[in-house]
Amino acid sequence: MGPADLEDVIHSIRGETLESLGAADAHTTVLVGPGDDAGVYLIGDTAIVETVDFITPLVNDPFTFGEISAANSLSDIYAMGGRPVAALAIAAFPSCTYNTEVLKAILQGALKTIKRAGAVLIGGHSLDDQELKFGLSVTGTIDKNRILRAVGAQAGDVIILTKPIGIGILTTALKRSTFGDDHISEAVKWMTTLNMEASMLALKAGATACTDVTGFGLLGHAYNMVRNTQIDIIMDADAVPLLDGVVELAEEGMCPGGAYKNLKYLSDKVLFAGAVNMQQRLIMSDPQTSGGLLVALKEEQLGVFREAGAYYAAIGKVVKGSGKIAVDRKKC
Known part of the structure; x- marks a missing residue:
């Protein structure tokens, strides 16, 4: 989806996302909502940062594709200044085109990257699709007082x-x-x-x-x-x-x-x-x-x-x- 279309979609739900939590909760629990690299939610004294991303193959080797896709999915956590802790795998797999060894290799590549990040893979979801896609839903922790936002730059920076x-x-x-x-x-x-x-x-x-x-x-x-x-x-x-x-x-x-x-x-x-x-x-x-x-x-x-x-x-x-x-x- 192009940036103009996505901007329109996000704008249409931003207000309703906050309203669904109630006026009081919206400003105390949702620290960062739709529109930034990832969402940040406060549960008690713990701030969690969440994101999801998946892509189609960019290279021919499935293990390398798994590594790349995982790194891509983890990136939004880092962009916010967070630390990834857990991930769920998302796999759209054309079972009539590839055998399961391909999916195994993708998952092994993803696991290598997830481990390098100090996180763990705790589950996931798969579906039969005509086009191969893979990615992660990632949860991390973040210091509520040190969140990196896309907006905030100052003249002179x-x-x-x-x-x-x-x-x-x-x-x-x-x-x-x-x-x-x-x-x-x-x-x-x-x-x-x-x-x-x-x-x-x-x-x-x-x-x-x-x-x-x-x-x-x-x-x-x-x-x-x-x-x-x-x-x-x-x-x-x-x-x-x-x-x-x-x-x-x-x-x-x-x-x-x-x-x-x-x-x-x-x-x-x-x-x-x-x-x-x-x-x-x-x-x-x-x-x-x-x-x-x-x-x-x-x-x-x-x-x-x-x-x-x-x-x-x-x-x-x-x-x-x-x-x-x-x-x-x-x-x-």
Whole structure:
């Protein structure tokens, strides 16, 4: 579902979600409702964070697909500053197309990732479907006083990204048989990398806002950070880290349909300088799977990431404004 359609759906239920709890409970128990990366609910003194996500295969190896899907599902917990504790598996499986060994391998890959996250798999649900899909519903815990929200960035903050982008373009080329699995080994490495360390460092650095970059692309998720606020993000297209081969593939027309859909949605929300060509615009709108965290923090706190030896790229800054994104090329 594209960002415009999803925005409309979420808006239609946000009020009813809170009203269903009663006016008094809505403000005391639901700390974060629909519209952010995950929901946060307070039960006594314990705050829990919950999310769900599932995807279709991006690679041909089922074990690797399980690893990627699990990392992708866990990402929203980390984007909120939480710690995953338990997961339920969701599997849509075409039993007439694949034997159960494929599903076993997917689950084994997912289990490997869940264990790396320090969580446990406690159950799940499966159904027979025409298209293979897999993911997790994840529950985590979170400090109610240290929740990372998509909104909250302040003028003067620096914007950093903790993984390179271009995954959607690379996997599109794989699906079109332009090359084989060995050509996306770098992308697989990043997709199976948990956002756990980046989340902990964001909390340590006192991040003012945080979100993960997934289906709406870098620009779509950046827009969620400024939507309905009095700030803008000025982004340097040349500073955005890219996976190897992405530019060449974009020039060959390997951008997925979701990139075009995202870019269309952003047409009145992002201001591009003339030097930013169409390929760069599509790359920055490219849907990501298990992408990195997009973090707003004070410039003096960049040392927290640098001293930890963590991967990050400073790609923009926050200024006073009206809820827009401006993209230029500072290095051209």
